[in-house]
Amino acid sequence: MPAATVDRGIEQPEQPSIQLCDGDEGVRSHVSTSGLAHAGLGWPVDGAGGDDVPSYGLGWPPAAVEPGGEPEPEAHPTEATEGGLTTTDSVSRETANQGGVEHLSEREELAASLPDPGSETPLAQAVAEDARRRLKLSGTTFPKPDHTRILTVANQKGGVGKTTTTVNVAAALAQAGLKVLVVDIDPQGNASTALGIDHHADVPSIYDVLVDGKPIIDCVQECVDVPNLWCVPATIDLAGAEIELVSLVARETRMERALTAYVKGAAERGEERLDYVLIDCPPSLGLLTVNAFVAADEVFIPIQCEYYALEGLSQLLKNIELIKSHLNPGLHVSTILLTMYDGRTRLSAQVAEEVRTHFPVQVLRTSVPRSVRISEAPSFGQTVMTYDPNSSGALSYLEAASELADRGRAGEVTGGGPAG
Secondary structure (H helix, E strand, O other): OOHHHHOOOOOOOOOOOEEEEEOOOOOOOOOOOOOOOOOOOOOOOOOOOOOOOOOOOOOOOOOEEEEEOOOOOOOOEEEEEEEEEEEOOOOOOOOOOEEEEOOHHHHHHHHOOOOOOOOHHHHHHHHHHHHHHHHHHHOOOOEEEEEOOEEEEOOOOOOOOHHHHHHHHHHHHOOOOOEEEEEEOOOOOHHHHHHOOOOOOOOHHHHHHHHHOOOOOHHEEEOOOOOEEEEOOOOHHHHHHOOOOOOOOOOOHHHHHHHHHHHHHOOOOOOOOEEEEEEEOOOOOOOOHHHHHHHHEEEEEEEEEHHHHHHHHHHHHHHHHHHHHHOOOOEEEEEEEEEEOOOHHHHHHHHHHHHHHHOOEEEEEEEEEOOOOHHHHHOOOOOOOOOOOOHHHHHHHHHHHHHHHHHEOOOOOOOOOOOO
């Protein structure tokens, strides 16, 4: 369409809008055919530059220009001074504080600039909301805790997402710049599989650590897909460890001693301190889980949004209190994550409300939805964070990891029992 036909007195809108014109072939939008990447979000550009003119700023359409006229000069931001308001030449795109006013970072501006599709298009509304959430977190660095946080991921009910939560939260923390170790003490070895770690019978594993007293340094393997992530694998030999541990001395504290030696030995080996240790437990309350409780400072409980998960939670809390009374006084439930949430069902909403009512501090704001991508990822030896980082499941685990890291900043870890 010739540039002369653009003259309609259109003013710059506060929000982007789609322009429809008589005689136009539908919506006036185009895609660059030259391969030239747009600098903004790809909104249509009105002007005489044709299809090869890139958008600028955040990608909004520029104001219409009168034929033969000059574009209106861009207004410069101002800052307060003692003598009044003065014009500044430029303002940093990063978050800055000028005159007591905090300016949004480029990432926040980009998230805020996404259009609101409106309630009439719920699918587009959900996509836009996911895009905002992803823009705020992707590529960010999470804060480091002031000490190595050791969390036991436990729930004696099977199928609630313990292993899935362990590997995906660990991968999200590692991708955000933290050093993470996963200890797999489930004889099924699913966490080792999801991280792409060999765990056949001849591989040194956590079984050798618990039964034979082998140092963890001789068993740990690095995850090839995610930097800063390591794993101590589990083999099928671990299935008999429950019986073998019964006759051993200090059977409840064997993992705690091995893990303490590994964490404290990092400085001697010239390595950076670990930020997080996540222990993936089997769906039982036997000696393996007891060892994990004694070795940890915090308990991380994934809860499936179904009734049976609530039934098992009460028994788990009783066992944690027993461990706290006799073996590990510092143990506490710090984090609860709702998994397999289905927003279409009333049951999921009721279970979520019940858990949040009884544990208002421990429950994370994020809940993990049912996702096929999360289930598919282990079959490729990956976490969902690397298998499909743009999926809803990956985004939820990224948000959960962000909350977990924020709570651990400067020792701000919450504990205690249920409310009321």
